[in-house]
Amino acid sequence: MARSTDRPKGETGRGGPARTFLRTADGVRIEAVYDPGATVDDASASPSGAPVFVIAHGFTGDVDRPHVRRVAAAFARYGAVVTFSFRGHGASGGRSTVGDREVLDLLAAVEWARGLGHARVVTVGFSMGGSVVLRHAALYGRFGDGERLYGRSGAREHGGRTDAVVSVSAPARWYYRGTAPMRRLHWLVTRPAGRLVGRYGFRTRIHHREWDPVPLSPVEAVPRIAPTPLLIVHGDRDGYFPLDHPRMLADAAGDQGELWLERGMGHAENAAADELLERIARWAVAQGS
Template identity: 30%
Template sequence: MIAVLVALALLILLALATLLFLVPWAIARRLTRVLPRTYWDTYTYTPWEMGIEFQEVCFPSGDGLSLSGWLLPRPETDRVIILASGYRGRKSELLGACGYLWRQGFSVFALDLRGQGESQQERYLTMGYREVQDVLAAVDYVCLRIPGARVGVLGYSMGAAVAVMAAARDPRIRVVVADGGFAFQKDIIAHNFTQVTHLPPWPFVDLAEWWVERRAGFRPSWVCPADEIGKIAPRPVLIIHGVEDDLVPVEQARTLYRRAGDPKELWLLEGAKHAGAYFVDRKAYCQRIAGFFERWLA
């Protein structure tokens, strides 16, 4: 009887050890994995469908990757808005905002972050840690193409987090609009892990962070836009978030707003899910972001 109990205990311990190994490893792999290019990365809509002349460009990131972008020029202005999509996103998803801003008289530059869309495939995604270099490289590029450029950045989800961190590090970014961005990356991983598995985040997320560092060379706890957003002031920030966001809870937006310096605005949309404010009321959304850029890039 004792031998049976010992064997059972060993089996339970083995199962727990396996769970504590495999689950965090799977989280780390899922978060950092670069997906193969799909049909939709190549066969996609462009500004041409909107009747807008544009230039397809390639430009280097700070660490030597080849990045893809669309430049929608307005030769009569030096105001340019850089747009960045979210995690595993692509620039074609931004056409609605791109087209509206261009029609309002801004030059527009939409980019694919590393490992996404038509940009060079990186070995691992880092959910903002290295992607911030891509937005900084886009600023370099537009300032080279448009001397004296007055630059604003509009980012969605991970792109919003990247926009905040880029502006905190580069004073050439005069205005930031962050839609659906997170305050703390590790908190979002923990939240979504619990949503999917109904398990407590500890110890799985902490162990996953260790795996992420072994695999991709960074820790999610290092990616904290909330710790950087205060450096943007006195440049303006508009934070947009859907109240019904179940991927990045709205409290993350409130945290960003509390930590930002003035001038700042917080726009919370009832009925909007993650980075979905545009789709809840396209007209109001476009007028709000264009008006914000118009006011602060004047």
């Protein structure tokens, strides 16, 4: 089970956001921020039924990046919000494994959200974070085997499961190099010079080891998520992953998933308009009604 190494410390006074550090099942220290949010303004939901949104950012993001804070502020209108920095990002410890052991970072954040008293948890991931929310829901859901793969965490006993999943701009399969941005990203991750650029140019510390074993791919994870509600969101101008990726994910989900193809949208948090974030939040709230 993940534990907070510090009590949450208020940043804006009583009732405002609070910052702390969590400890993952494999011992990595993860920074996290909790915002209790405002009263739900959706007439279809009561404040007592409002979810907590756990936001999983994209590669090179962190809790203090402006685009992450904008997403958090949008969701805070509909419930509480937990944001955190993946390992190797921001003030978190460790090094990025680019979507593999990051599932334990998300697990720690979900367990923390449950421990703060929230009955409903919605995970929302962008790009790399989108692949992580899919794998987390598959590995730590009703039929998951995350404890066998990553070590015992007490996820089932202590609330590591999510009640709804939203994946935005996620890949369907690993090692994709079909676009120029993804070829640049692979250079960043796989080459020593690229990792130096990641560390000093993007404030992201990247692990030098290759995956062993290769983790469950997003498209393999999706069928294991049911019956948890799943929303897949993707832009038709995404420069990283073309439309065959969300369509593969939606096909794998079958009737258990919903696909939104957004006209004119690019990639991940920076491309997600406030109107889209509001629609996603309303979808999530409606899953508990």
